[in-house]
Amino acid sequence: MAASIRALDFLNGIVQTRGAGYFALADPDALSDTQVCQIAEKAQEAGVDAFLVGGSLLMRDRLDQVVLQLKQRSELPVILFPGGSNQLSPHADAILFLSLISGRNPDLLIGEHVRAAPIIRQYGLDPVATGYVVVESGSYSSVQFMSGSFPIPRNKHDIAVAHALAAQYLGMHTLYLEGGSGAELPVPDKMIQAVRAHIELPIIVGGGIHKPETAAAKVRAGANFIVTGTALEKNARATLLKEIADAIRQSATPKEKENGRDGRLNSIKARRIAVES
Numbered sequence: 001m002a003a004s005i006r007a008l009d010f011l012n013g014i015v016q017t018r019g020a021g022y023f024a025l026a027d028p029d030a031l032s033d034t035q036v037c038q039i040a041e042k043a044q045e046a047g048v049d050a051f052l053v054g055g056s057l058l059m060r061d062r063l064d065q066v067v068l069q070l071k072q073r074s075e076l077p078v079i080l081f082p083g084g085s086n087q088l089s090p091h092a093d094a095i096l097f098l099s100l101i102s103g104r105n106p107d108l109l110i111g112e113h114v115r116a117a118p119i120i121r122q123y124g125l126d127p128v129a130t131g132y133v134v135v136e137s138g139s140y141s142s143v144q145f146m147s148g149s150f151p152i153p154r155n156k157h158d159i160a161v162a163h164a165l166a167a168q169y170l171g172m173h174t175l176y177l178e179g180g181s182g183a184e185l186p187v188p189d190k191m192i193q194a195v196r197a198h199i200e201l202p203i204i205v206g207g208g209i210h211k212p213e214t215a216a217a218k219v220r221a222g223a224n225f226i227v228t229g230t231a232l233e234k235n236a237r238a239t240l241l242k243e244i245a246d247a248i249r250q251s252a253t254p255k256e257k258e259n260g261r262d263g264r265l266n267s268i269k270a271r272r273i274a275v276e277s
C-alpha cells in the first residue's frame with residue numbers, strides 16, 4: 001500500500017476489483033523471528049494482501065520488532081490488530097480500530113480507544129473503524145477471557161445481524177466476525193450469509209480457518225477478507241499461503257460487477273429474502 005493510499009481505500013479497492021482478499025496474522029507471542037521472516041518473504045508472491053499484527057496479550061515486548069521484520073522483507077501493508085492500547089507501533093501503516101461491539105465492556109467499546117487515539121495520531125497510523133464481533137467457536141477462547149465478554153451463540157444469526165446493522169449505522173467501516181485464535185469451529189457460513197444479506201460493509205472473518213476449502217466457503221458465504229494466524233504458526237510454508245490465497249480469489253465475485261447503487265440495494269434485498277426463506 002503506497003503511503004498516499006488510505007487503508008480503507010486499499011481495502012475497498014480489493015472488494016471492488018476482486019471481491020475478497022487475504023490477511024496473514026502475525027501474533028508476536030506465537031511466532032519466532034525465523035517464522036516471521038519466512039512468512040514475510042513468501043507472503044506477497046503467494047497472494048497475501050496485507051499482514052495483521054497483534055494478539056489478545058503481549059507476553060514479550062517485540063511488537064515493533066515483528067512489524068519491522070515484516071516491513072523490511074515485504075512491501076505488503078502492515079495493519080495493527082491490537083488487543084489493547086499497549087499494542088501500537090509507529091512502524092505500521094494502519095490499525096484496525098476495533099470496538100468490541102458484541103461485548104458490553106465499556107473499556108473495549110471506547111476506553112482503550114481514548115487511550116490509544118493520541119498515540120495513533122502521533123504515530124501517523126491510519127485507523128480503520130471496525131466493529132468487532134466475537135462468535136462462539138466450540139471452546140473458551142483467549143479473546144473471550146481477556147475481554148470478559150460473552151460470544152454470540154453460533155445459531156443466533158439474528159443477534160449477529162443486529163450487531164452488524166448497529167456497526168453500520170454507527171458509521172464503522174468494516175465488520176470483523178471473530179471465532180478467536182485457534183478456534184475449534186470457525187464462524188458458521190450461515191451466520192456470514194445472514195450478515196452479508198443485511199449490510200454493505202466489508203466483512204472480515206477469522207478464527208479457526210486452516211484449510212483452503214474452509215476459506216473458500218467463508219468467501220462464498222459473503223466474507224470479503226479472510227484472516228489466518230494459527231495455520232501459519234503451525235506451518236509457515238509458502239504453499240499453504242498460496243493455496244489459501246488462490247482459494248479466496250477463485251471463490252470471490254468482484255463487487256464492481258454489481259450495477260450502481262440501486263443494483264446494490266436490490267441485491268441486498270434479494271440476498272435477505274433468500275436467507276430468510
Ligand code: 1GP
Binds near residue numbers: 209228
Ligand atoms: C484471531 O481471527 C484471528 O484473532 C485468526 O485466528 O489464529 O485461528 O487463524 P486463527
